[in-house]
Amino acid sequence: MAAPLFNAKLTVHTQSHDYPIAIVEQCDMATSIAPYINGQQVLIVTNDTVAPLYLQQLQEQLADSFTVAVCILPDGEQYKNQDSINQIYDALMAQHFNRDVTLVALGGGVIGDMTGFAAASFMRGVDFIQIPTTLLSQVDSSVGGKTGINHAQGKNMIGAFWQPKMVLADMSTLKTLPARELSAGLAEVIKYALIMDIEFLEWLETNLPAMMQLDLAVLGAAVKRCCEYKAAVVAQDEREAGMRALLNFGHTFGHVIETHEGYGSWLHGEAVAAGMVQAAQLSQMMGWLGEADVARIKRVLILANLPIDPPPINVDTALELMGHDKKVKGGQIRLILLKSIGQAVLTDDFDTQLLNDVLS
Amino acid sequence: MAAPLFNAKLTVHTQSHDYPIAIVEQCDMATSIAPYINGQQVLIVTNDTVAPLYLQQLQEQLADSFTVAVCILPDGEQYKNQDSINQIYDALMAQHFNRDVTLVALGGGVIGDMTGFAAASFMRGVDFIQIPTTLLSQVDSSVGGKTGINHAQGKNMIGAFWQPKMVLADMSTLKTLPARELSAGLAEVIKYALIMDIEFLEWLETNLPAMMQLDLAVLGAAVKRCCEYKAAVVAQDEREAGMRALLNFGHTFGHVIETHEGYGSWLHGEAVAAGMVQAAQLSQMMGWLGEADVARIKRVLILANLPIDPPPINVDTALELMGHDKKVKGGQIRLILLKSIGQAVLTDDFDTQLLNDVLS
Numbered sequence: 001m002a003a004p005l006f007n008a009k010l011t012v013h014t015q016s017h018d019y020p021i022a023i024v025e026q027c028d029m030a031t032s033i034a035p036y037i038n039g040q041q042v043l044i045v046t047n048d049t050v051a052p053l054y055l056q057q058l059q060e061q062l063a064d065s066f067t068v069a070v071c072i073l074p075d076g077e078q079y080k081n082q083d084s085i086n087q088i089y090d091a092l093m094a095q096h097f098n099r100d101v102t103l104v105a106l107g108g109g110v111i112g113d114m115t116g117f118a119a120a121s122f123m124r125g126v127d128f129i130q131i132p133t134t135l136l137s138q139v140d141s142s143v144g145g146k147t148g149i150n151h152a153q154g155k156n157m158i159g160a161f162w163q164p165k166m167v168l169a170d171m172s173t174l175k176t177l178p179a180r181e182l183s184a185g186l187a188e189v190i191k192y193a194l195i196m197d198i199e200f201l202e203w204l205e206t207n208l209p210a211m212m213q214l215d216l217a218v219l220g221a222a223v224k225r226c227c228e229y230k231a232a233v234v235a236q237d238e239r240e241a242g243m244r245a246l247l248n249f250g251h252t253f254g255h256v257i258e259t260h261e262g263y264g265s266w267l268h269g270e271a272v273a274a275g276m277v278q279a280a281q282l283s284q285m286m287g288w289l290g291e292a293d294v295a296r297i298k299r300v301l302i303l304a305n306l307p308i309d310p311p312p313i314n315v316d317t318a319l320e321l322m323g324h325d326k327k328v329k330g331g332q333i334r335l336i337l338l339k340s341i342g343q344a345v346l347t348d349d350f351d352t353q354l355l356n357d358v359l360s
Numbered sequence: 361m362a363a364p365l366f367n368a369k370l371t372v373h374t375q376s377h378d379y380p381i382a383i384v385e386q387c388d389m390a391t392s393i394a395p396y397i398n399g400q401q402v403l404i405v406t407n408d409t410v411a412p413l414y415l416q417q418l419q420e421q422l423a424d425s426f427t428v429a430v431c432i433l434p435d436g437e438q439y440k441n442q443d444s445i446n447q448i449y450d451a452l453m454a455q456h457f458n459r460d461v462t463l464v465a466l467g468g469g470v471i472g473d474m475t476g477f478a479a480a481s482f483m484r485g486v487d488f489i490q491i492p493t494t495l496l497s498q499v500d501s502s503v504g505g506k507t508g509i510n511h512a513q514g515k516n517m518i519g520a521f522w523q524p525k526m527v528l529a530d531m532s533t534l535k536t537l538p539a540r541e542l543s544a545g546l547a548e549v550i551k552y553a554l555i556m557d558i559e560f561l562e563w564l565e566t567n568l569p570a571m572m573q574l575d576l577a578v579l580g581a582a583v584k585r586c587c588e589y590k591a592a593v594v595a596q597d598e599r600e601a602g603m604r605a606l607l608n609f610g611h612t613f614g615h616v617i618e619t620h621e622g623y624g625s626w627l628h629g630e631a632v633a634a635g636m637v638q639a640a641q642l643s644q645m646m647g648w649l650g651e652a653d654v655a656r657i658k659r660v661l662i663l664a665n666l667p668i669d670p671p672p673i674n675v676d677t678a679l680e681l682m683g684h685d686k687k688v689k690g691g692q693i694r695l696i697l698l699k700s701i702g703q704a705v706l707t708d709d710f711d712t713q714l715l716n717d718v719l720s
Contacts, residue, residue: 082442082446086442089511089517089518093511093513093514093517096683117481120520121477121481121508121518121519121520122517122518123517123519124506124507124508124519124520124521124599125520125521125599146484147484148481148484151449151453153453154453157449157453157482157483158449158481158482159481159483159484160480160481160484160485160520161484161485239484239485323456
């Protein structure tokens, strides 16, 4: 007898409404999301990589019950911009869709962020549903309602907080995910362990090999754990007034890498991995982490096939790019550092010379 | 001894926060808004018509206490688009402004709507303050948090609900307003009377001549009354799930005129005036208004120098344009009609043939 498929559900509590995250080993997407579609109009937004894999079946099945249109965008972080959002608007207008419409994001974090922002801004806000098809979006970007696009001078500068009606994480979609993308997702998984839970780090040190070999039940368990962490944080601090910022561990350094190298060159998760090492090194200089802690962090990232060194970037350029970060307050760069493994803090109380040392 | 200047304050209650509307006959703008600026960064957004009149003084005085930048956009509804929003983003990024920034909208409804949407979407939401300098924006668009831009195929299709930190209506700015723009604003003033308060209509029939002659105290009293109506509606139905839609009386017909004639050709208030007559005519065909009621509506609009007839538009084209309206639900056009003067209803229960008759 086959083992039952992994199947979990949790609820995210937000100011606007509560919504479910379903994490399933394998499912029929249309059947799973249909109960969360109000009205008769559906626009599926996806990209040219994901479309050939999952679009036809989803579209055909939804078409039995709804008026379904499709917007296929080019794949990649470099297309996370206003032009793509305009394509979504144009598709909605061409169909005469209105406030009744539900947008369905079928793809990774880029598709989810853009679809969410289009949903937040079309007719001042319509429904959307997330079907994340990458590990990174399953554990991170599909949960919590951060939507948006990049500005030429900064990542995620334009956007809105806008919560989906439901999130469907179908683990079987990870079978078609390139290994490099899987690793990029593992960077965010490891991030949760580093900022919140040293026991989860131990679990990952044991289970990462199975995850890399696409054991969907183990992956499902990890995704569920990450979504639980994130849902707990979002429920307390939806608009990132405080503790939600801790989820950006490694991201301030990582955004510098992404912006400097050009969107799409380094994957977001890869930049976060190298950025977490930089944040850990600064935490060590502050006397909070030991050498062994930093070595352990590097080891687990290497186990997930992730980079631990940033590309060469001039220190002044890096500081300039950091100046655009959304966490900057009163002109002062604020960073998320580790007091210890499993305990992160947001602080502007660090020696600028130490930051320079880490960046150089 | 001179009579004391008109000076009133009211509070708008919304889900996110309460905020004041100050309606004053004349004031020092910088002093009035400074207490509502959190942080050190200010971006004033204005247009090339208003800038020569009020920008320099406001900018210089604010610069004593804040880091102030300016974004001057071309004047006109035809520039209420994504390009203008991008100019605001670019100005914010060029200054390295961040979540601490306050955007100040200095101008009419177009500037207010665009500045509000830029504030709603920059870094997923920053503060903004409205200084409406047209009668239309003082009585309508600056109150209630509707922000947005036009899409080539429809007015206000892209936007957000985003509430300002305060609204400052300085009646003396109306002295520099072209007479045609003053009349356009009066269309929205008359709208409140028609949908909510027949006694206010009587007051207007008496006082419109003084308002047309720029009696600022009488204008201030009218603005205060309109803001009170609107604040009461917004407090009950911020996101237009129900009664807030009534404020769009004349707007579904009016949007058809604006879209068909090209943004900037008919002023919004002019289109609303002609649209209110069409809605009144349909209300008469429904047996709700008498012939004398429609004649009275036309008379008060003429008194305010407003058009009462739409331009020639093909019926099918008009219906096609109406199909894009945000109030369309389940494919059915919904209209705001008058049960009587002072009492509006949102309904889809009208004979399509009657709508055709009105449009032709």
